[in-house]
Amino acid sequence: MEEKNLVIKLVGRIDSNNAADVERDIISQVTEPKETVLVLDADALEYISSAGLRVILHLKKICKDLKITNVKSEVYEILDMTGFTEMMSVEKAYRLVDVTGCEEIGRGANGTIYRIDQDNVVKVYNNADALDDIQHEREVAKLALILGIPTAISYDVVKIGESYGSVFELLDAKPFSKIIAEEPERLDWCVSEYVEMLKKIHSTLVPANKLPDMRETVISWAKFMQDYLPEEAGKKLLSMVEAIPQDNHMIHGDYHTKNLMLQNDEVLLIDMDTLAVGNPIFEFASIYNAFIGFSELDNNIIKEFQGFDFETGKTFWHRVLEVYLGTHSETKIREVANKARIIGYTRLIRRSIRRNGLESEEGRKEIEHWTKELLELLNCIDTLTFTPYELEIVAVKENLPEVQAFVQEHLERDDCPLKAQMQIDLAVEEIFINIASYAYTPQRGKASVRVMVSDDPVTVTLTFVDHGIPYDPLEKDDPDVTLSAEERQIGGLGIFMTKQVMDDIAYEYKDGENILTLKKNL
Secondary structure, eight states, rough: OEEEEEEEEEEESSSSHHHHHHHHHHHHHOOOGGGGGEEEEEEEEEEHHHHHHHHHHHHHHHHEEEEEEOOOHHHHHHHHTTHHHSSSEEEEEEEEOOOOTTTEEEEEEEEEEOOOOSSEEEESSSSSSSHHHHHHHHHHHHHHHHHHOOBBOOOEEEETEEEEEEEEEEEOEEEHHHHHHHOOOGHHHHHHHHHHHHHHHHHHOOOSSSSSSSHHHHHHHHHHHGTTSSSHHHHHHHHOOOOOSOOOOOSSOOOOTSSSETTTTTEEEOOOGOOOOOOOOHHHHHHHHTTTTTSSTTTTHHHHHSSSSSHHHHHHHHHHHHHHHHHHOHHHHHHHHHHHHHHHHHHHHHHHHHHHHHGGGGHHHHHHHHHHHHHHHHOOOOOOOOOEEEEEOOOGGGGGGHHHHHHHHHHHHTTTOOHHHHHHHHHHHHHHHHHHHHSTTTTTEOOOEEEEEEETTEEEEEEEEEOSOOOOOOOOSSTTTTTTTTOSSSHHHHHHHHHHHHHHEEEEEEEEEEEEEEEEOO
């Protein structure tokens, strides 16, 4: 038989004086106990004694299911201390809050944050049945705080219209988006603090199975796209996402300037329900969408969402990449940006299609634009992973200055002595020009230059990688520098000088790659 809900209101007090009458009255209304879900609405219940608890226990035994809703805090404490909250569903009564006219200070995938007074903000969830979402966000926020991420913890749950809200204490807190909009001269400061928090998040290792794995989520997006991309492009997208290594470091998942707050000179991260683990490229895809992707065709979107204009959003995005990657190299910045865009566009297209975007002219226009950009990127990118200290660049002599500048930036950041910098600069020139001249002749190809500085002892390690003709420069004999000019052969001095100024050089050919590693002890 079909189940049915029977809602009965509990009023006033239930104690030794009236418990028997209350029980008889309720049982008289339960005509089919085996098929009835009994809902006791405790909104008007002020007091309950052990006699009243016995009534509830008896009802629980005779009815198929029993729930108690809208329980005041005083009554809830009694039900909780006596174990009734473990035996049945008991829902607290929630304080009603009206956010009409309140300042919106943040908006994420799952809800909107409003300031309800000077001290407090409330996150109103999009999902009308949000209690599980609220519990999840509380748990992950607590985990983040334990792991060292400064954030606010919800201290109350309230009812807002047909949905629920989570209340946080954020005394006079100001979102970064508002700082940028009202004080544009502080944009660089905001970038610096934004990146510092981002690196803190990405360096935080999360215990296994505590947060969702973003890699699995993005794989599901790529699988969805198989029906909306040309076959080869769809396969390539999926294979590149699947090739991203599993990573247990934290990512926020919705990291934009409305979710970073300044409170009494302390930077706090909010809106924690999107916390996950995964490669930083997933984070940058979300950041790209927040500042550019969503607003590419309608530049007003970012103004409505963040409070500043599209050009400011583009500037902020570019500066964040510069600071995070520790370089002004446009090649490196473009590399990471384009990889982020692939994942970002994948998400935007899927999101629009699932929201019936193909059924409207505006939606089709957006999907067409994002798909065109995605396909162009898939034609020229073969991996979605990146390392901040590695530059991939076309191996031509004209690119030497950019390679040298990239290496120098990393050396200067680690306070490399000037003499060592000059020696390393010489080695970089000799090796890169050698690759540019011979590795791919007569074609063109790419070379990767990686810079690592390690401690104890302090050592600079340079790694050059190309996919050109197999060639071990160390096999060639050193020139005899004692010969006269007439006797000397032209060539061979570059590798010789590199050997002299570096402390160790090693070569290997592996998986179709020439790999030359140079080390300099400082």
